[in-house]
Amino acid sequence: MPEILESLFGSKSRSRLLRFFVLNPGKETTMKELKKKINVDGRRIRADINLLLRIKFITETSRKKVKYYALDESFPYYIELRNLFIKANTYPQCKELIKLKDVGRVKLVLVSGTFLNYDKSRLDIMMICDDLNRAKLNKAIEMIEAAIGKEVRYMTMTSDELAYRLDMMDRFLIEVLSSPHDIIINKIPKLQNFILNLKK
Numbered sequence: 001m002p003e004i005l006e007s008l009f010g011s012k013s014r015s016r017l018l019r020f021f022v023l024n025p026g027k028e029t030t031m032k033e034l035k036k037k038i039n040v041d042g043r044r045i046r047a048d049i050n051l052l053l054r055i056k057f058i059t060e061t062s063r064k065k066v067k068y069y070a071l072d073e074s075f076p077y078y079i080e081l082r083n084l085f086i087k088a089n090t091y092p093q094c095k096e097l098i099k100l101k102d103v104g105r106v107k108l109v110l111v112s113g114t115f116l117n118y119d120k121s122r123l124d125i126m127m128i129c130d131d132l133n134r135a136k137l138n139k140a141i142e143m144i145e146a147a148i149g150k151e152v153r154y155m156t157m158t159s160d161e162l163a164y165r166l167d168m169m170d171r172f173l174i175e176v177l178s179s180p181h182d183i184i185i186n187k188i189p190k191l192q193n194f195i196l197n198l199k200k
Contacts, residue, residue: 013044014051019085019149021058021071022078028061028068039146089148091115091182096147098184099140100125104132107159107188112181114152123176125154128162128188159188166194174198 009015016038020029031049035042049069052058057075061068071078091097091111100109108128113121129137137156145151157165165173178198186192 011044011048013038013040014048016040016146016149017045017048017052018057018081019088021052021069022081022085023089023149025071025073028070030066030068034069037146038149039142085149086117089114090117091184094144094148096140096144097125099143100127100137101185103127103129103137103140105130106185108162108183108191109185110176110181110183112176112179114148114150116180116182118180121176121179121181122153122172123155124152126176127154127156128159129156130158132156132158162188162191 009018017034020034020038029037031042031045034045034049038045049058053060056072058069059072061070087093094115097109097111097115100106106127106129108126110126111124112118112126113124115124127137141152141154162173177195183192
């Protein structure tokens with residue numbers, strides 16, 4: 001789906017800019033922040049920002065010689081674009097999630113929230129991973145956030161931590177497992193039975 005949107009909107013830069021502004025209404029951001037958040041070439045971003053200003057998709061304000069950009073929520077196709085990008089971010093359309101499999105000995109990847117368009121969830125990604133490489137995880141999360149245009153709420157724990165929290169019937173963990181979710185990777189067979197028992 002992201003590749004389709006990039007073709008429709010002319011470039012990865014423009015697609016990610018549109019997605020970022022549409023999914024973060026009311027948020028002002030600088031050019032420097034945009035370069036980091038959407039992870040594309042800065043020269044391309046500047047050209048696309050100028051185009052979006054011309055069609056009044058975004059607004060520009062200056063404070064202390066710094067320019068800030070934000071979505072113009074009166075843009076006539078805002079709602080339609082928002083619905084399109086929300087659909088594009090849901091699992092399994094979001095291919096970037098697969099990058100999480102290389103951050104360590106991954107036992108479980110569970111998605112909810114943003115990836116299911118489930119606003120009530122307090123979590124977007126839960127991972128069970130032993131020997132976690134924090135640098136690889138941070139890079140993977142950055143790439144996912146750049147692709148979907150918003151920050152993701154995630155938590156990680158080891159297999160031992162999961163076992164302990166399940167034994168304690170940890171309230172937050174039970175809430176996550178009881179809520180709507182999809183499981184991308186599952187190498188903990190007993191967990192599925194535990195989830196099924198929660199729903200009885």
